[in-house]
Structures are given as C-alpha cells and as structure tokens.
Amino acid sequence: MENKTNPTTNDSSPDELTTEQQIRRRTIKAFALFGLASLVPYGVWKWIGSRPKVNGLPDVFRKVLNTNERVNNVFFSHQNLAPTFPVEQAARQVRVNGRVGLQLNANPADWQLRVEQPMPKGPAKQLTLSIDDIKALPKHDLVFDFKCVEGWSQIQHWAGIRFSDVVAKYQLGVRTGQTGAAAADWFRYVGMETPNGKYYVGLDMESALHPQTLLAYEMNGQPLTSLHGAPLRLIIPVKYGVKNLKCIGRIFFADEPPRDFWHRQGYDYDLTL
Numbered sequence: 138m139e140n141k142t143n144p145t146t147n148d149s150s151p152d153e154l155t156t157e158q159q160i161r162r163r164t165i166k167a168f169a170l171f172g173l174a175s176l177v178p179y180g181v182w183k184w185i186g187s188r189p190k191v192n193g194l195p196d197v198f199r200k201v202l203n204t205n206e207r208v209n210n211v212f213f214s215h216q217n218l219a220p221t222f223p224v225e226q227a228a229r230q231v232r233v234n235g236r237v238g239l240q241l242n243a244n245p246a247d248w249q250l251r252v253e254q255p256m257p258k259g260p261a262k263q264l265t266l267s268i269d270d271i272k273a274l275p276k277h278d279l280v281f282d283f284k285c286v287e288g289w290s291q292i293q294h295w296a297g298i299r300f301s302d303v304v305a306k307y308q309l310g311v312r313t314g315q316t317g318a319a320a321a322d323w324f325r326y327v328g329m330e331t332p333n334g335k336y337y338v339g340l341d342m343e344s345a346l347h348p349q350t351l352l353a354y355e356m357n358g359q360p361l362t363s364l365h366g367a368p369l370r371l372i373i374p375v376k377y378g379v380k381n382l383k384c385i386g387r388i389f390f391a392d393e394p395p396r397d398f399w400h401r402q403g404y405d406y407d408l409t410l
C-alpha cells in the first residue's frame with residue numbers, strides 16, 4: 138500500500154538507481170562541474186597575476202586605465218604617489234649598496250650630464266648640462282621608503298629636481314619637440330648611464346615623468362657623497378633600488394627598451410613597486 142501511494146519510492150526495480158547511487162552520481166557530477174568552472178577563472182587569475190606590474194597593477198588593468206587616461210587627456214596625471222614621511226624619520230646612516238660604474242676618485246669639477254634624443258628629421262638633439270644648470274630648476278625634498286630587491290628598505294631623505302622639469306624646460310621626450318603633445322608623440326623609454334657606461338638602467342617614460350622621480354644632488358641636506366652617486370643620481374620611488382642609478386653621466390630617449398644592467402642578470406625589466 139505504501140508503494141502504490143508513493144511513486145517516488147522505488148528501490149525494487151534493478152534498472153533504476155537507488156537513492157544512494159543517485160546522490161553519489163550527482164555529487165560526482167557536481168564536483169566535476171565545479172572543478173571545470175573553477176579552472177577557467179583560476180587560469181585567468183593566474184595569467185593576470187603573471188603579467189608584469191605597472192605601478193603596482195598588473196598591466197592588463199593598467200592598459201584599461203591608460204586608455205581611459207588617454208581619452209581624458211591626462212596621460213601623465215599620476216595619482217599613485219609613494220608614501221612620504223616626516224624628515225625626522227629619515228635614516229642618518231644611509232646604507233650603501235652597489236658600486237658598479239662608480240669612479241670614486243673622479244674630480245667632481247669634470248662632471249657634466251650629456252642628454253641625447255633622436256629627432257624625426259635631421260641630427261639627434263644633444264645637450265650638455267652642468268650641475269648649475271641642474272640646480273637652476275626648482276628643488277624638491279623627498280623622504281620615502283627606499284626599497285632594494287635584496288629585501289631591505291630604509292626611510293631616506295633626498296633632494297633634487299624633478300626629471301619632468303628638465304624634460305619640460307629643454308623640450309625633451311617628445312618627437313615633435315613640443316611638450317604637451319599627444320601621448321603617441323612621447324618616446325617610450327628613457328635610458329640613464331654612469332659616465333663610464335658601466336652601470337645603466339632603462340625606464341618607461343611614465344615612471345620617469347612621475348612627480349617623485351628626482352635627479353638628486355643632496356642627501357640629508359648635504360651634497361651627495363661619491364658612494365651615494367655624486368654629484369647627481371636618480372631617485373625613482375616607483376621602482377626598486379636597482380633602477381636608482383648613482384652618478385648619472387648620460388640620459389637618452391628611445392622607443393626600444395634601453396639596456397639595463399640588472400635585467401641582463403635576469404631580473405624583471407620593469408621592477409616597478
């Protein structure tokens with residue numbers, strides 16, 4: 138009587154599955170589906186994570202942002218500033234790391250900065266700047282957490298001029314020679330090297346033009362020591378220490394990534410924090 142009034146209960150027929158078997162099958166199916174479904178986003182996630190980081194964001198996100206930024210015509214609007222600190226927190230004993238290309242007994246009076254950029258028509262543009270030319274631009278102080286890829290960091294106090302101010306003053310970086318040109322007119326990279334060419338870095342233009350990117354001539358209010366890159370070094374807080382070239386002798390603009398000392402040793406080219 139129970140069997141007749143309840144059609145869902147049927148465990149007598151041999152070709153019907155028992156409730157237990159049905160549950161097991163459904164569970165297996167559910168797991169298989171769940172597994173497949175989760176593989177797709179996991180793969181996408183892995184891929185995004187493996188993308189090079191641009192200003193802390195995987196480049197796929199950056200590309201979207203950049204497109205929007207370009208549309209809004211604020212390609213160099215930099216909202217992502219590195220945190221800064223009160224000057225009292227800056228280290229007194231600033232760590233020295235890396236001496237490649239430094240000529241510790243060079244005469245500072247002999248120093249000059251060579252700047253070069255290819256021009257669409259005619260010969261390359263070339264400038265030679267003295268330390269006084271550099272100091273003629275507005276001075277900026279910066280106290281930030283300097284980070285080396287080797288795993289240490291230190292709050293340090295630097296001062297110098299904005300690289301973007303040099304670019305604006307001498308009309309560099311854009312093919313047309315007119316600062317304020319469309320994003321496509323900008324060279325893609327900046328290369329910097331020691332006077333002897335033994336240490337060299339390549340930087341994407343956006344990071345080079347970041348408002349916290351300085352050509353620094355002071356540390357803790359004093360002229361740079363040779364070990365810290367006298368008379369002029371790069372301070373670029375959006376990048377790891379290796380990109381902060383000490384003793385700049387030459388700066389040039391390019392569309393191909395310039396050679397980069399640590400990239401040649403196997404590090405990421407970008408090294409953006």
Ligand SMILES: Nc1nc2c(c(=O)[nH]1)N[C@H]1C(S)=C(S)[C@@H](COP(=O)(O)O)O[C@H]1N2
Nearest residue numbers: 232233234235236237285336378379381383
């Ligand atoms: N010319 C030159 N610049 C250089 C290096 C170097 O070996 N030679 N080392 C880099 C590395 S790895 C770091 S962490 C910083 C360290 O700067 P500091 O010695 O002023 O602390 O300089 C960078 N700039």
Ligand SMILES: [Mo]
Nearest residue numbers: 285286378379
């Ligand atoms: Mo470093």
